[in-house]
Amino acid sequence: MKTILEIKDLYKSFEEKEVLSNINLKVEEGEFIAIMGQSGSGKSTLLYCISGMDRPTSGNVIFDGEDISKLNDEKISKIRLKQMGFIFQNSYLLKNLSIRDNIILPGFKLGNLSRENVNKNADELMKKTCIDNIAGHDIKKVSGGQLQRAAICRGLINKPDVLFGDEPTGALNSSTSREVLDIINTINKEGTTVIIVTHDVKVAARADKVIFLMDGNINDELSLGKHEEDEEKTLSKEKRLYLWLEKQGF
Numbered sequence: 001m002k003t004i005l006e007i008k009d010l011y012k013s014f015e016e017k018e019v020l021s022n023i024n025l026k027v028e029e030g031e032f033i034a035i036m037g038q039s040g041s042g043k044s045t046l047l048y049c050i051s052g053m054d055r056p057t058s059g060n061v062i063f064d065g066e067d068i069s070k071l072n073d074e075k076i077s078k079i080r081l082k083q084m085g086f087i088f089q090n091s092y093l094l095k096n097l098s099i100r101d102n103i104i105l106p107g108f109k110l111g112n113l114s115r116e117n118v119n120k121n122a123d124e125l126m127k128k129t130c131i132d133n134i135a136g137h138d139i140k141k142v143s144g145g146q147l148q149r150a151a152i153c154r155g156l157i158n159k160p161d162v163l164f165g166d167e168p169t170g171a172l173n174s175s176t177s178r179e180v181l182d183i184i185n186t187i188n189k190e191g192t193t194v195i196i197v198t199h200d201v202k203v204a205a206r207a208d209k210v211i212f213l214m215d216g217n218i219n220d221e222l223s224l225g226k227h228e229e230d231e232e233k234t235l236s237k238e239k240r241l242y243l244w245l246e247k248q249g250f
């Protein structure tokens with residue numbers, strides 16, 4: 001298996017305050033990693049540093065064989081556009097554009113595919129996430145779950161290697177959250193590596209591996225194995241995760 005992301009001796013400080021220290025982590029292609037930890041433990045900061053949205057103070061972030069922590073902003077932006085997808089708690093879709101136009105925008109920005117092929121990819125993604133019937137809708141007139149599905153499509157339009165998520169279901173109710181998680185699990189099964197930050201045990205239980213951050217360090221990690229469409233297996237993973245989190249003092 002190929003290592004898609006390797007983090008070596010990563011430190012991050014804001015002014016005098018050290019937020020992350022001595023982070024070492026390897027992510028294999030096709031893995032689904034959840035990052036958990038108390039509020040303020042540095043989860044989002046870690047996600048931003050490993051996805052090129054922010055720079056570590058020191059250390060290396062090797063993405064697909066290249067140390068992105070050393071690249072200039074232009075090069076990082078290109079890698080992010082081509083090889084990384086992002087979903088956040090809020091979808092951050094552009095208000096004056098339709099669902100479809102929001103989804104295709106990064107495809108046109110990258111410019112690797114013809115207009116026709118970008119549209120074709122968008123159609124496939126919207127079909128897969130069951131929002132093809134609202135492609136032309138104004139984003140102000142659709143539900144939170146539909147918005148988040150559109151954000152996933154936008155994140156996947158350039159067929160990234162890694163999909164990063166910061167509390168991707170944080171704003172959704174439990175049944176909508178389950179539907180969005182099913183989509184994320186399907187995308188992962190099809191080969192996209194997934195790395196998400198979450199507070200939610202039900203979200204983290206969908207991952208292959210959970211990492212627990214404490215005061216900016218990786219305190220422990222738990223292997224859960226691949227997600228299966230089986231309610232009992234999912235419940236038993238959630239129980240294992242609860243017990244493990246209790247040990248972490250969560």
Ligand SMILES: Nc1ncnc2c1ncn2[C@@H]1O[C@H](COP(=O)(O)OP(=O)(O)OP(=O)(O)O)[C@@H](O)[C@H]1O
Nearest residue numbers: 014015019037038039040041042043044045046197
């Ligand atoms: N841009 C910044 N400038 C200064 N301090 C920051 C900045 N971003 C984050 N921090 C600080 O770094 C620490 C970690 O923040 P971070 O958001 O990574 O934690 P988190 O674990 O994701 O928290 P939460 O679960 O509450 O979202 C916090 O003390 C926060 O105040």
